[in-house]
Amino acid sequence: MNDLRIGLVGTGGIGRTHIERINGRLQGGKVVACADPAGAFGLSVAEKYGIQGFENPIDMINDPGIDAVMCTTADPYHEECVLASIAAGKYIFCEKPLAPKADACKRIVEAEMKAGRKLVQVGFMRRYDAGYKQLKAAIDSKEYGEPLLLHCAHRNPSVPADWDNSMAVENSMVHEIDVLRWLLGEDYATAEVRYGKPTNNGPKGLHDPQVMILTTKSGVRIDVESFVNNHNDYHIKCEVVCDGAVLNMPQPNYISVNAKAVTGQAMYTDCFQRFADAYNDEIQAWINASKEGRVDGPTAWDGYACQVAAAAASKARETQEIVPVEYDPMPDFYKG
Known part of the structure; x- marks a missing residue:
């Protein structure tokens, strides 16, 4: 071809x-x-x-x-x-x-x-990000022991005017739902979502920030902060606490800027800047695999598993309770 x-x-x-x-x-x-x-x-x-x-x-x-x-x-x-x-x-x-x-x-x-x-x-382009891939390799190596806790954040400077309370999970933290399941290689057992004190930056009635707490089948505890109106920058954080080490995802190399009598670093303001290379690598990999007659990225089953967990987290947000994440058994078709 x-x-x-x-x-x-x-x-x-x-x-x-x-x-x-x-x-x-x-x-x-x-x-x-x-x-x-x-x-x-x-x-x-x-x-x-x-x-x-x-x-x-x-x-x-x-x-x-x-x-x-x-x-x-x-x-x-x-x-x-x-x-x-x-x-x-x-x-x-x-x-x-x-x-x-x-x-x-x-x-x-x-x-x-x-x-x-x-x-x-x-x-799910984050699986193609260099930082997440480095974390994945470190975890899979077992050199640092088993992951015990993950501390994550997903921050935006602002969001569209029609953003509502459901979108923190379903449009923002859904990326963490997928990439952390991939990072750890296991499904979730429970989900909950708690509200922080609401920021004055967002519209009245919007619960921002929110914290999603996931527990995996083996007991790894994950907290993910979503703060989508920070009026500052687009920032992604992932810290993995293991038996023998703390692993932090490397941050991008920002340029140094001298402006308005201040020396500092320029920072990204949206996902397309932060994950530009990941988008390119993701689509290039899909083109290559399609030409060779295979799928080697996130599958339809991964899409299903993500929405099951997102639905549980959304229910947890509405009820302010811990909600079980209940998947159908994975078909053999998608194993391996």
């Missing part, structure tokens, strides 16, 4: 960023067509980038000129897009979440198993 011919569904901000990333910086693939649930808008984006436009996303997915699909739509459209790609026998990269609800994720899992081969990768 020459370039992997990619059809992109969902031409909002991240979709357009992926078009520019794939067609301008990465190797082995090209976005050759796009579509959007808002048909006319998708056609206008296609014209802007000089690629083929489809008014109907399903028509694009089924077109023989498309080898693989990328789904970057709003969350409610993910299930339809992914199921259509599976039915067409095409590899699909779906930005997180795989679907908004665990039962929808389960339908995707069942469709993929029925198709008889893995076709779905979920866009």
Whole structure:
């Protein structure tokens, strides 16, 4: 195969960023067509980038000129897009979440198993970040003993005006839900969410910051702070307390800035700056694997497992109680 011919569904901000990333910086693939649930808008984006436009996303997915699909739509459209790609026998990269609800994720899992081969990768880009990969290697080496506690934080300078209390878990800490499960190599047993004293930076009635507490099956205790209106910077923290060491994820190399009579470091203000290399590595790996006929990133089962834990954490937020995380047994199809 020459370039992997990619059809992109969902031409909002991240979709357009992926078009520019794939067609301008990465190797082995090209976005050759796009579509959007808002048909006319998708056609206008296609014209802007000089690629083929489809008014109907399903028509694009089924077109023989498309080898693989990328789904970057709003969350409610993910299930339809992914199921259509599976039915067409095409590899699909779906930005997180795989679907908004665990039962929808389960339908995707069942469709993929029925198709008889893995076709779905979920866009959990933190697994491709150099810092998280270093932590993963250190934990897996067993050199520092077993992980006992994790202290994590996910901070944003601000969020959109329509942000509500549910989004701290479902749009922000969902990244930690996936990457920490991957980091430790085990599922969660319980989830709870507690509120901090609300900041004056956010709208009235918004509980910000929030703290999610997860306990794994083996008893590892995890706390994750979500503070999405800190009015300062975009900052990700992960500290792993082990039997014989404390492991801290390395921070990016910020430039030093002299400004306004102060010497300090410039810091990132959004995830696209902080995880730029991870996004590039993630999509490049997906292109390479798709051309070679395999999925080697986060699977549909990972997408399901994440939404089960997120649903438990959301229920815990609403009830202010500890909630069990209850998964279906993992099918053999996804083991190994």
